[in-house]
Amino acid sequence: MAVTGAWQRAARGAGLLDADGTVAATIFAEMSALATRTGAINLGQGFPDQDGPPEVLEAAIAAIREGVNQYPPGRGMLDLREAIAEHQQRFYGLHVDPEREVLVTAGATEALAATLLALIEPGDEVVTLEPFYDAYGALIALADAVHRTVPLRAPHFQPDLDELRHAVTDRTRIILLNTPHNPTGAMLPRETLELIVALAHEHDAIIVTDEVYEHLTFGEAHIPIATLPGARERTVTISSGGKTFSTTGWKIGWLSAPPALVQAILAVKQFLTYVNGAPFQPAMAAGLRLPDAAFTGIADELRSKRDLLHAGLTAAGFTVSQPQGTYFIVADAAPLGFEDAVDFCRRLPELAGVVAVPITAFVGETHRAQYASLVRFAFCKRHEVLERAAAQLAGIGR
Numbered sequence: 001m002a003v004t005g006a007w008q009r010a011a012r013g014a015g016l017l018d019a020d021g022t023v024a025a026t027i028f029a030e031m032s033a034l035a036t037r038t039g040a041i042n043l044g045q046g047f048p049d050q051d052g053p054p055e056v057l058e059a060a061i062a063a064i065r066e067g068v069n070q071y072p073p074g075r076g077m078l079d080l081r082e083a084i085a086e087h088q089q090r091f092y093g094l095h096v097d098p099e100r101e102v103l104v105t106a107g108a109t110e111a112l113a114a115t116l117l118a119l120i121e122p123g124d125e126v127v128t129l130e131p132f133y134d135a136y137g138a139l140i141a142l143a144d145a146v147h148r149t150v151p152l153r154a155p156h157f158q159p160d161l162d163e164l165r166h167a168v169t170d171r172t173r174i175i176l177l178n179t180p181h182n183p184t185g186a187m188l189p190r191e192t193l194e195l196i197v198a199l200a201h202e203h204d205a206i207i208v209t210d211e212v213y214e215h216l217t218f219g220e221a222h223i224p225i226a227t228l229p230g231a232r233e234r235t236v237t238i239s240s241g242g243k244t245f246s247t248t249g250w251k252i253g254w255l256s257a258p259p260a261l262v263q264a265i266l267a268v269k270q271f272l273t274y275v276n277g278a279p280f281q282p283a284m285a286a287g288l289r290l291p292d293a294a295f296t297g298i299a300d301e302l303r304s305k306r307d308l309l310h311a312g313l314t315a316a317g318f319t320v321s322q323p324q325g326t327y328f329i330v331a332d333a334a335p336l337g338f339e340d341a342v343d344f345c346r347r348l349p350e351l352a353g354v355v356a357v358p359i360t361a362f363v364g365e366t367h368r369a370q371y372a373s374l375v376r377f378a379f380c381k382r383h384e385v386l387e388r389a390a391a392q393l394a395g396i397g398r
Contacts, residue, residue, distance in 0.1 A: 009141040009142055009144065010138040010141055010142040013140055013141025014026075014138035014141075015134075015137065027345075027357055027361040028045055028134075028357060028361070031044040031045070031345060031355045032044060032355070034349055034355055035355040038355075039353070040348070040349035040353045040354055041355065041388065042355045043377045043378050043379070043389055044356050044376075044378065047378075048246040048248070048327075049380070050382060052246035053245060053287060053290060053294060056245050056283050057283070059282055059285075059286040059287075063279035063281075064279045068278050068279045070278060071274070072275050072278045075102070076105075077104070077278075077282065080252075080284055081098035081104065082098045083286075084096070084102050084256065084288065085098040085102060086288070087289075088224075088237075088256060092224050092226075093227065094226060094227060094232070094256075097259070100259040100262065101259055101262055102255070102256050102262070103254060103262050103269065104252065104281060105276075106251045106252075106253065106277070107240055107253040108210060108242075109253070110272055111254065111265075111269075112208070113135075113142075113272065115238070115265050116139045116142075116145070116174065116208075117142070118265045118267060118268040119206055119236075119264060119265070120173055120174065121173070122143075122144035122145070123144070123146065124145045124146070124172075124173035125145065125146045126145050126148065126172070127150065127167045127168055127172055127174070127175050128176045128177075129151075129152055129159055129178065130362075131183055131184065131359055131363045131371065132362055132363075133182050133183075133362065134362060136176060136178075137364070140176075145173070145174075146171075148167050149364065149366070149367070150167050151367045151370065154332070155319075157181065157185075157186035158186060158189075158192070159188075159192060161191075161192065164192070164195060165195070165199065168196075168202075168203055170204075172199075172205045173205060174205060175207050175208070176208045177196065177209045177225065178209075178211075179210075179211065179223075180216065183326075183330065183357075183362050183376040184323070184330055185321065185322075185328050186323070187217065187220055187223075190228075193225045193228055197229070197230050201230060206234050206235070206236065207231060207234055207236070208235075208236045208238065209225050209235060209236070209238065211224060212238070212242070213243055213325050213326040213327075214244075215244045215295050215298060216298070216299055218302070218323070220325070222325070232258070233258055235257065236255055236261055237256045237257065238254070238255045239253065239254060240253035240254065241284045241288070244287070244298060245284070245298075246380075247284075250280040250283075251276060252276075252277050252280050302327055302380070305379045305381070306329060308383065308390065309389070310329060312387075312390020313377065316395075317335050317396065318331035318335060318336065318375075319331065319332040319335055327380035328377070328378055330374055330375070330376055332373050332374055332375075333373050338373060339372060340373070341358035341371075341372060341374055342358045345375060352393045353392045356376060358376075359371040359375065
């Protein structure tokens with residue numbers, strides 16, 4: 001029996017559909033399996049190896065013990081929605097109605113999926129930056145839309161504004177942004193954000209912004225595009241607590257948007273997961289209400305880890321970017337004689353006992369060549385792990 005369906009569009013959109021129609025394993029799964037098989041240090045997949053704030057963990061335990069274990073409301077628990085609204089007001093001066101303008105989701109990925117499926121008609125165009133989080137391509141294809149990209153070029157990974165103007169047209173339904181940006185660690189400056197708002201108005205597009213790394217920034221404040229004049233009424237802002245609080249397995253995300261957009265997205269979301277994570281929702285509310293020092297402490301700790309790995313990669317002979325945010329760093333393996341990052345990453349466990357992922361895992365075929373030798377390393381690991389990885393990587397250039 002031939003098994004056909006939307007899965008083929010999703011796999012093709014993610015670049016995982018082989019010529020024979022089978023779905024290839026993602027490079028992330030391949031590299032993580034390689035790390036397990038070889039005992040290499042896994043700096044490929046972006047998950048922390050330490051727990052988050054004790055207050056957040058204890059709140060989840062308390063909720064379980066208190067019986068918060070059944071279905072929460074479809075929009076999410078009111079306490080969490082209120083905490084999200086308080087967070088947006090506290091950090092960005094954005095007034096959000098927790099009753100009508102906030103939706104809790106199964107991580108940011110479900111928020112993205114429900115948003116794209118709710119707001120796109122077949123044949124609509126979605127513009128993203130490239131490289132892009134691999135789910136973007138799959139979800140755009142699943143919605144039967146057309147994916148247009150604007151490349152981010154090393155070393156600063158910013159879009160060319162003329163290319164951005166050219167990419168957004170009257171066929172564009174959604175401009176999908178990710179800032180701070182995975183995998184490059186770049187942050188979009190105000191000038192670029194203002195242009196995106198202007199283009200959205202000119203072409204009647206909706207802005208969807210993935211801000212899951214909003215608190216993981218180093219010296220530059222994150223600017224939510226919804227804070228800019230003319231943006232809020234056409235913006236869906238998506239975030240989650242997994243990255244900020246090192247709770248990626250909890251899958252508690254959220255979005256805020258004007259009521260009509262939230263209602264449309266909810267109509268789809270309720271048939272995806274319906275609801276999720278009851279005891280983790282009050283815990284996430286507790287996290288969002290932590291004092292400012294907790295958020296700056298999380299970023300400062302990550303900055304020290306970034307600097308540690310940056311120094312190690314530089315000493316090993318890589319050309320290394322300086323990420324402004326996230327917990328990823330991009331290094332060019334070409335100075336070490338490796339022009340193909342995929343081959344390099346497959347050999348890296350043998351060469352240095354470390355696993356990373358090629359940036360080409362985040363790009364389509366059109367712009368693939370300009371990223372061919374670039375590698376992403378994750379620095380959301382313990383200091384001693386990063387020190388060991390840096391020492392092992394130093395042996396490559398010898």
